[in-house]
Amino acid sequence: MHTSILNINDDHCVACQVETRLSFKPLMNHLEERIKTEHPIKAQFYRFLLERLYKIDGKDFQISVADVEKHHEIMVLIYTILTPLVANEKEFFWAMSTAVPDKIFFSTDAFYNFYTNHERAKGEPDFDSTTIEKKQVQFIYQLILKKFYNFTSVFRDEKIYTYTDPETSLNRYYAIHADTRFIDIHVKGELPEIDFEQLGAQMHKGTELELLRDALPLTNFRLEGFTIITLTDITMTHAIDNIRSVLVNHTYEQDAYPKIIQSLKTLVGNADVEFGLMPFLTVNDKLVFDSDQCVESVLMDAAKEAGIEDEVLYQMVVDYQKDPKPIFYTNITDEKAMQNPFLRIIRHAGIYSYTLIPIFYNKQLAGILELHSRKELMIDEVLLSKLRGAIPLLAQLFQYGIDAFNAKLDAVLKDKFTSLQPSVQWKFNEVAYNYLRKVNAGEEIAVIDTVTFEDTYPLFGAIDIRNSTIERNMALQDDLKSLLTTLIDTLKIIKEHVELSLVDKLIYDTGEWLIRINDYTNTNDEIMLSSFLNAEVEPLLQHVKASNAITGPAIDAYFNAIKEESGLAYRKRRELEESMQLINTSVSRYLENEQTALQKSYPCYFSKFRTDGVEYDIYIGQSIAPERPFSNLYLKNLRLWQIRSMAEIARLTRKLSKKMHNPLFTTQLIFIHSHPINISFRNDERRFDVEGAYNIRYEIVKKRIDKVLVKGTAERLTQPDKIALVYFNQNEAGEYIQYIQYLQEQGYLNHEVEYLELEELQGVSGLKAIRVGVNYPETI
Template sequence: MDINANIESPFVMKVSFDKLLCKYEELIHDDNDFIASNAKRVLKIANNNPVLRGGFSETKIFKEYEKEISGILQDAFNPILSSNEIKTASIPFHNLIFNKSERFKSIIKNAGNNFEPELLNMPESQRYIIACNIILNFCYGYDINFKRPFLYEIPDENGVTRYYKILYNADFVEVKPKPSAPKITQKDYNELLDNFENIEMWKEKFPPNSYEFNGFVISNIFDVTDDQSISNIKSTLIGSEKRKNKSFVKDFRDVFQSLFGIKDIEVGFSLYNPMDDKFERIYGAGMNSYLLNDFDTAQCSDTLCEWSYHKLLIEKDIFSISDIDSAYKISEGKNVPHISVLHKQGIKSAIFAPIANETGLMGVLEIVSKNPQELNSINANKLVDVMPFIVSAVERSKEEEANKIQAVIQQECTSIHPSVHWRFVQEAKSFINQQLQGEEPSFKKIAFDNVYPLYGQIDVKGSSEARNFATKMDLEIQLNQIKSVIKRASELDNLPIYQQFVFQIEKYLTEVKNNFQVDTEQKVTSFIDEDIDPVLKHLKTDSKLNSEIELYFNSIDNQTGAVYIHRKKYDDTIALVNREMAAFLDSKQADAQKMYPHYYERYKTDGVEHNMYIGEAITKEDSFNPVYLYNLRLWQMQVMIEMENAYYQMQSNSKFPMKLDVASMILVFSQPLSISFRMDEKHFDVDGTYNARYEIVKKRVDKAFIKGTEERITQKGKITVVYSQKEDEQEYLRYVRFLQDKKYLDTDVEILELEDLQAVTGLKAIRVSVLYHKSEDDKDYYTYEDLMQEINA
């Protein structure tokens, strides 16, 4: 097989030992007899095997002349050092190794059967261009620092991956242009500096097979697994604590000066804010941004031209400008902002590298020089090896910043809904930047003006009565148990005090059954704790009463210290109702947010209440239209009906320990209002005296009566919409008709007036019965009465 087969390259390659043998021809006249004798030995091998000097490209020659090649290379692969040195003889751009030190053989053997070492950092797409750079050096004298560290990644005998750096000795290589090869001019060279990745341009100037490559390379290989050179970059990268250190920027610049081998370069950074598509300055001692120059923040589209914007933000790829003065002259009159801002700062060449991970761009690394052509598309490739560490460090830095921002928000505020989180982040960043600049930080007021409120609740109907009924049942059970024990004690020991206890217990039983008051529970509990429990603990010592008293105490709940049977059913039901209804509403809210972002909060009482605010100020975009408000109002009404259906479906499936009814209500407030975050109370509230009317109505309206009656406005089996404006009535009647057509609502629409509330008059309500389904898949619909008959059957 020919080593040139199936490889596109500017080289026609031959392995030849001619340049090495020329060295031995010089040594044959050396004064040292041993050196001269050794040179004669090597030359004798070559003279007997002319193919080794003339060159060959067939791989079978390596096998045929294995012994002879080894003899010629004996000095380079000294047997005394072979077990220690890691060394190979090979052909560039191939994995073909034809001579190895014993140490290298051992490393490959330990890696496992059939392991073939492959070069890292030698992408197939770049091999052609790297070969062209070798030609520029060998044939035209352009000393381009294109070299990158080439590595082998080889597992050891324990399966641990180790890294080996390869240093090539090209002393025995000769590169010559064929007569047909185009001559490279200074203009060609300048053009190539800015087009490292333009493979077609390189092929045009260095056509395939237009140069002869004769010779071989010797690779000196070193284990760099523990090497700290790149860790120096990692240790000096961006971090909140390091940014406060004045030496940070200098240390970081020094690392890159070493990496590029260029003294006169500077390093800057720009953070990327994806929410606003802006670049932002990093605050800290000595930090700079050459893209932003004098600005703290700027739109990316105002900072970059269309091409560079696409390169950095879309492709997330490195780009460079090797001659900014020349680019500035060409771009005069055109919109190339990054060229203008660099030229203004006296920068002559620059490299910009995106700091990006799988989630997107996080920032831009800026490397600049006051000298033209020092930074270019060729040596920009040096960044490929260090960018992963920069990305990792910036990820950590952003995580630390996010944690710090969250800590400030949590300290100054509370858990924040995603729709307004951006505003808190904005203020927290400002708070932190004030700290970094040595100022006394303050967290400013966060407010949103001209937003429309929506309020709704699904509340357990008659919750107080249900709780009282459960309490009465438990107290009766406990008092009767105590009465039984005390009567038994009186039979065993006829003490008047026992008769007095029985009398008191019967009085409490009568009060619980017939005249239960707000303080009845507290009076009975105090009587039991203070008078009865000490007596029962004393009587427990009597073996005749021990089992009865033990049975009583076993019926007492450890946490409440009382019989907790019916109250537990009630409390468990309320907790389960709250959990299920809140989860249902939250899941529906995820879809509503996709329609149009808005603020949402919900909280649990004897049911679930929710607030929503929608408007331009919250979305931060010039996109709000009243249609989104109308859509959210209709969504709210429909979802609350679905919540009622979900509740009664769970009740029919015996999911709740106790059967309780719920009633739903929506409050309409047609005027936009202002809300602000109350730092002391850690939640949003309305601003202004007029807007406070909305909060008053929210707190009182569900207890309001229909005018001229003692009937509450909210009723089980019905949804109630409270409003004050005729326009609201017309709007919601349209929604009612739509939902009637969809079989969500019945036909019994009522328009009702409410009794005046304190400081609030003129409220009206639309009330209409909800239609229910027995299950999610059930297509039939039922009135509340039908459903109750079904559940109770």
């Protein structure tokens, strides 16, 4: 034990601002109270100490710091009473100081050695960049506010002391705790009122001390007693908190790994142990080694230095994934490295000791933690036990990294591509990942690769609303008739109440328009009629309504009629749009449900889009699902489904026609193309398109056959209640004929089968078609 005086604050004397006295009176009062309640044996020990304290010659049992050495035995007795019996003073950081921690006058060997070895020349307390003087002032005001105002939340009791261990060059952290039970505070004069709301506001600004100095000058107080100071090693707790702070602050995308690795080194307290962190990032369920995310992995660095291909490393990690468990290698010699490819990579990097620990997140392997050393080092249970508290946080870190990596891929997909189907998204993932690698490699103009699928078999189908253009024109014509009739009725009512020759002219012009509409309506007529109504009719109606109230109801009836969402002048077009919407929505929903079932058989790309009806493209082939063997059986299954689904769609739309004001009917068209084609995703238009001259011919035919005529006639190939299949040669049609015969037996198709030649299209000749009738159940 030491009675040597340690000056905490030589430069700034806070004690000069407040009167302080080293007194044992507060301790004696405390002991006298404890004797009343303690066990007799312990009380007897307290009495023994009190007897010694009563012999101190001084007012209120006060002594000077310089005279502490004369009372060494009493100091030892105080230490014995106030500390656990099992505390080893060689290891226990404990000391007694003046009431304001200005001078330490008694301390354990551990505290004395710690302080003298780590003075400010070697380490600086981490007091949030404020001076020791400010902390001492805060300490005094904390005591004053607690005793006289019962206010305890202004300042923290515990402070953190940080220093760098010269042996390991690693930081260590100690919590400083001041026990103030044995301090009495005396006030000179009256205590003022304190506005604690204002104090709270000052605390937020960091200017609370200025307010307290004005309200409670330190010269008005006297402190008597002493303070107990203890230091507690919180290095491990602080390191864990640092890791947690990185995660909470979401800095893992920037410099998280270096910070966390430094905290791990602090945890184990050994500068010879290095760490690596490697989350398991995947693209299409395959591991990838992203340089940005795996930059702190010694395994990645060693493999790169050794010239190991990613495929070799990938296979090693895949093998490890099958049986993830801790792996320990100590004293990695050249001889051992020659016998083990994995050790050869590690040894090539100059590493003698290597440990690998699997990290799990929600029971799933999220990555690995690496411990390695360039010295012969035993990584034992004691060292690993220090890391246990960090393992759950590392699991969270890895998951954050995985989520961040996936978010980057998703951002590229959304920016560069359209909404993707799962069957082809794997390819877009690969392209997005390659694009990110180019960006990370620093390419000034990183170009994203083209997504291409080779040798895919196309299937095209179109469900069209029959005569949709004619139906639109008829609906428009009927609506315009209703509009003009309503307008004539309105103008006649106005004529009864207003003497204007212009009204007669408008009635005449409207009648002329009604005759014109009955004959034919084209776009030019619509424009001219709209100009007539807006420029001539509406201004007159507005003026008449404002000047002659009796005409108001008739004029309002006209304006209500021309409201698009509810007016009589749009009724037929609304009914037609509702009917078309009903068909398209129902057909789209049917195809979406069917697509889900088709994908279970074999992945395919299924794209549908709306015209006046619904069209779809399907592509299937080995390149779309490289991991699954492709067979023509899957293609045949799709072709059979294509005809059956067309029959079911025809039945569906026939049933829907009963719910329409003017029944609409659909035609069903299939284009047969037996040869595989290549398709590529066009980034500018965000859709797939065919490649190559021959393949483009397929696209041309597909776009022109919807209105093709039967050769030598004016008859359209596509007809309601029928399915039309267009092809080039008989070999292509043979397979479909078998499907037609099967579906006839199943009751989907009737026996009306036609084999037709089609007229030549621009740039296309030799087209043929099969047309077969749909069999409707009696309930439809």
